[in-house]
Amino acid sequence: MDYRKLMKEENESASERFWLSMSRIREIRTEEEIPAPFCKYFQKVAGFLVMLGDLFNELELEKPGDKTFNELEKRNQILYQDILPANYENSYGNPAFAAERLGEGYGQLLSFLYAELRGEIVYAYEGRLKDMAAYNELFLEVYSLFTMAAWEKRLPSVQDIKEALYWHISDYCDQTVVYRIRECLDPSLSFATDIIREADFSDIRYLYYFGEYISDQELKTAEFLGSLPQETIDKMADTYTEGYRKGFEVMGRDLSKKETVVIRYELGFERMIKKAIENFEALGLKVILYRSPVSAVNKNPGRNAGYFSLGPNKQYVYDHRFDSSIFLNKAFKDRKLDMIKVAYEKYKDLAKKYAGPAVVETFGQKEFVPVNKKEALKFTEKQEKLSVAMAGESARISQNYVPGDETSFTIIAFPVPEIGKDFKEIFKETIEINTLDYEKYKVIQQKIIDILDQAKEVEIKGRGENCTNITVALHQIQNPDRETNFENCVADVNIPLGEVFTSPVLKGTNGTLHVSSVYIGDIMFKNLKLVFKDGMVTDYFCENFSDPEENKGLIRQVIMKNHNLLPMGEFAVGTNTVAYAMAEKFRIIEKLPILIVEKMGPHFAVGDTCYSWAEDSPVYNPNGKEVIARDNEISLLRKEDPGKAYFSCHTDITIPYRELDSIYAVTSSGEKLPVILEGRFAAEGLEELNRPFAGLEKNS
Structure with a gap:
């Protein structure tokens, strides 16, 4: 079924509600029944919602090509102008401004309401009238609290407003949450797919739709x-x-x-x-x-x-x-x-x-x-x-x-123009990195695995100002001819190729992980340190803010995902020195995503293992050996209580080669087999991985 036709059918039950709400909202733009600071807020937001109602009508009739590029650009700017950086200091979307103008408590709640109502922009484009009607009604419900209180010459309490927001959001879960699951599974919701199928890519006006x-x-x-x-x-x-x-x-x-x-x-x-x-x-x-x-x-x-x-x-x-x-x-x-x-x-x-x-x-x-x-x-x-x-x-x-x-x-990654003047060259080299020789790296990485499989633990140390000093405990291999601890990861699910990884044993995994800078999501962490005790993160630090508590709060939110403790779910050795050379050549290592950076040195993931929810499914390397390190002491709890086994997160943190001193495989007899020394691969058969380094040294 055509997406627009589908939406039209699903909107039938909400059409009358929506237009009734719009009629009332239009009146609010000129009403002055409530105290001045709140009156101005409701008038402004009402004007915004009226604009979205008109937008819905306009889009129902509009066809691609009807508007010029400048007209589409202007409309896009008008829709989002209130929260652009240049205007944000005086926007109700800014909780600081809202609290200043409307008062503590009121400001935060009404800023939240405005942010939720701004979601109606995309609902108008997608033709989701039911959602627009529901949010319009929430706006009217909160406004009515103020008008009723005004008759008694008072303000509604902050708690009254909060309860109105709470019950509306809770009541509408059967609409908002259920639709979210549906749109993740149902290909008939083809709004974006249709735009891409029908787009003329020589005419970038399509982006605005x-x-x-x-x-x-x-x-x-x-x-x-x-x-x-x-x-x-x-x-x-x-x-x-x-x-x-x-x-x-x-x-x-x-x-x-x-x-x-x-x-x-x-x-x-x-x-x-x-x-x-x-x-x-x-x-x-x-x-x-x-x-x-x-x-x-x-x-x-x-x-x-x-x-x-x-x-x-x-x-x-x-x-x-x-x-x-x-x-x-x-x-x-x-x-x-x-x-x-x-x-x-x-x-x-x-x-x-x-x-x-x-x-x-x-x-x-x-x-x-x-x-x-x-x-x-x-x-x-x-x-x-x-x-x-x-x-x-x-x-x-x-x-x-x-x-x-x-x-x-x-997962695959590409640069965007914001990276700077070398964008085109970086894009070209990224394509080459994403298509490196699968067979060549498969053989090289197996040589690393053969060394690591002799170890009971691995020692990793940083160099220079990097104070990493950590020991990773490994599972015991019972049958070396058929079993391995490390997966040989080449170019399949995780592009580009270039790592061997394992799920460590937690007991005996101890030490400090340090990296000078790393991007996690949109945030670049500066001088990030995680402390591990028996495989669990027990403390953490960074230097993003002057206040240590703010730094801890940022790590807790972005990396720890609000958990008090997280295990080390993965240890890996990255082998993609070609990607590293590209990053150093253009001085962009801090801008690269973890997807590429994790291939550019040893990396450690906190949270679930790489095999979460699939630990019982056998995994084999290209040489036929089964990867036995699919569990740790925490994930094994799934057999008793799945609630204690998983954390719903897996965050990778990499030490780049330039901050790395050594990686040793330490055998049960205490012998230390070098994998990396002074940031360079040190074992026989790994010479190919050092060639990109030679190019960097020649040009330095």
């Missing part, structure tokens, strides 16, 4: 991809989709039983995505494209899950990262989890057909230095625990309908 904020980055990326020869686009897409296919092959999973794949990417790459759609369809898979969530009820702080743009203002997103604190309590947690179960049960046939995500990451964006505002909403300690529990229980529900041992994934 996604409804996201379109910056120079998306425009320049789309223009650049439009200038590439078709054979280059094919090479990019083929590497991506072939990696996905290989993932099923390597893991021994049957792709023929699946019918759908999700593509996650950043806007601007549509020409490549269109070719990828064609490739996936040739594999028998329908593509699902869903937007990164815009409502607090479905957001995951610090993570974009879906398609998205760079966005109008990262500080705005950061300020609202804990908006769910307004409604997160045990009753809400239980309510949301019930709705997730309802959704998966409703769409269980679609869930069975889902093969897993195919992700395109980007890198090169300007460094974002967040400002911690006292007015921004925050989790209480109790809410942190509830958030962690909800994520874990949600993952377990998902596993019941989409078992991890039946799906796979792939």
